[in-house]
Amino acid sequence: MKLTTRGRYAVTAMLDLAINGGSRPVSLADISGRQEISLSYLEQLFAKLRRGQLVTSARGPGGGYRLARSGAEIYVAEIIDAVDESVDVTNCQGKGNCQQGETCLTHHLWEDLSGQIHDFLSHISLGDLMDGRGRRPSQQMTDGAFQTLSIR
Amino acid sequence: MKLTTRGRYAVTAMLDLAINGGSRPVSLADISGRQEISLSYLEQLFAKLRRGQLVTSARGPGGGYRLARSGAEIYVAEIIDAVDESVDVTNCQGKGNCQQGETCLTHHLWEDLSGQIHDFLSHISLGDLMDGRGRRPSQQMTDGAFQTLSIR
DNA sequence: CTTATTCTTGACTAAAATAGTCGGGAATAG
DNA sequence: CTATTCCCGACTATTTTAGTCAAGAATAAG
Numbered sequence: 205m206k207l208t209t210r211g212r213y214a215v216t217a218m219l220d221l222a223i224n225g226g227s228r229p230v231s232l233a234d235i236s237g238r239q240e241i242s243l244s245y246l247e248q249l250f251a252k253l254r255r256g257q258l259v260t261s262a263r264g265p266g267g268g269y270r271l272a273r274s275g276a277e278i279y280v281a282e283i284i285d286a287v288d289e290s291v292d293v294t295n296c297q298g299k300g301n302c303q304q305g306e307t308c309l310t311h312h313l314w315e316d317l318s319g320q321i322h323d324f325l326s327h328i329s330l331g332d333l334m335d336g337r338g339r340r341p342s343q344q345m346t347d348g349a350f351q352t353l354s355i356r
Numbered sequence: 357m358k359l360t361t362r363g364r365y366a367v368t369a370m371l372d373l374a375i376n377g378g379s380r381p382v383s384l385a386d387i388s389g390r391q392e393i394s395l396s397y398l399e400q401l402f403a404k405l406r407r408g409q410l411v412t413s414a415r416g417p418g419g420g421y422r423l424a425r426s427g428a429e430i431y432v433a434e435i436i437d438a439v440d441e442s443v444d445v446t447n448c449q450g451k452g453n454c455q456q457g458e459t460c461l462t463h464h465l466w467e468d469l470s471g472q473i474h475d476f477l478s479h480i481s482l483g484d485l486m487d488g489r490g491r492r493p494s495q496q497m498t499d500g501a502f503q504t505l506s507i508r
Numbered sequence: 509c510t511t512a513t514t515c516t517t518g519a520c521t522a523a524a525a526t527a528g529t530c531g532g533g534a535a536t537a538g
Numbered sequence: 539c540t541a542t543t544c545c546c547g548a549c550t551a552t553t554t555t556a557g558t559c560a561a562g563a564a565t566a567a568g
Binding site for chain 3: 208209210241242243244245248262263264265266267
């Protein structure tokens with residue numbers, strides 16, 4: 205998982221959609237105007253969001269995008285995953301050159317770490333953000349979640 | 357806060373230092389060999405880590421770098437901050453064009469969100485990683501930490 | 509003192525990712 | 539029909555990341 209400005213753009217746009225989208229779809233031109241993101245760039249992002257089943261689209265006048273589910277059921281992690289896709293798994297894959305198992309060691313470590321952050325963001329929904337809380341109390345990060353975060 | 361491969365490089369290198377550095381300093385050439393990171397690139401990273409007071413250096417034969425503190429007192433967030441520095445605060449700063457307070461709204465939202473992740477990584481030390489646990493049980497993320505995560 | 513080692517610094521380059529542009533389409537409401 | 543809006547691919551510019559290179563300063567060891 206990466207945390208970059210693109211993910212921020214996507215979360216921003218989706219939140220705009222959650223706030224401004226009632227029964228009617230919201231056009232990208234509207235989001236572009238409100239959030240000051242280039243229209244063409246939004247088109248690229250929403251192509252990915254649609255592929256990721258996070259939004260549905262309607263063409264023609266009065267058309268635009270809607271959330272595919274309620275905001276309470278769309279999590280920040282999903283949005284970021286949809287637009288940031290591939291976490292590159294650079295080093296020491298097929299190559300057997302991991303001396304003392306160390307190159308792979310730190311690689312796994314980092315994967316676990318980013319997995320924890322992913323879990324964390326998986327508990328924050330658009331609805332939570334609109335309601336003014338980061339996360340539902342019922343979905344709490346437990347110490348158990350950290351068992352896997354270790355050197356292998 | 358950004359989470360990129362550069363941060364991963366830095367955490368990897370620091371963990372290598374924590375593991376392989378006893379009483380003697382560890383040379384960048386050694387880390388470069390073990391972790392397969394270009395020496396010159398490591399030099400750039402360690403210049404930042406040194407400015408960030410995370411390592412100390414010793415020149416000459418037998419020289420190298422040491423952790424500035426014990427691994428138990430160096431946190432992942434510090435390492436990433438030291439090498440990834442500036443979080444760009446792009447939109448709607450001095451410009452008063454935040455319609456309905458919304459552009460700033462999502463901006464703050466994202467800042468808060470990355471703040472939470474920062475806090476999270478502030479509780480994981482190199483020592484914790486070496487011991488095979490992500491975080492000390494005593495330093496637990498509480499629900500209270502999420503009070504600030506809201507739309508403003 | 510000399511030498512090899514290692515950090516220190518700055519400028520430069522290459523490659524990749526990010527952000528944005530452009531032009532042509534296809535669907536559809538009015 | 540026509541204007542609106544999504545859709546799609548190719549293209550470009552900018553920034554970031556990763557890596558290179560060269561010169562220099564400190565210092566341990568012979």
